[in-house]
Amino acid sequence: MNPVQRLLDEALLRRLDSDEEVRKHGRSAVLRRAAADYLRRSRSKRISEAYRRAYGDKQGLGEEFAGWENEASWPGK
Helix, strand or coil: CCCCCCCCCHHHHHHHHHCHHHHHHCHHHHHHHHHHHHHHHHHHHHHHHHHHHHHCCCCCCCHHHCCCCCCCCCCCC
């Protein structure tokens, strides 16, 4: 792991340090998890946006596949 300098305002730092999980696991562990969560949400948002751009407001599979929407099945079900 590499050390990273971070700047937090005093009020946020006090709130962070008063958190039970931070006291138990430490700032670094909690901030690593927060960064990983942020990146996961950001990726999910980008993927959702790409789907929205690709498919727009279209509903269903289009005329070519009309009537087939309910024919799919998942293995084991």
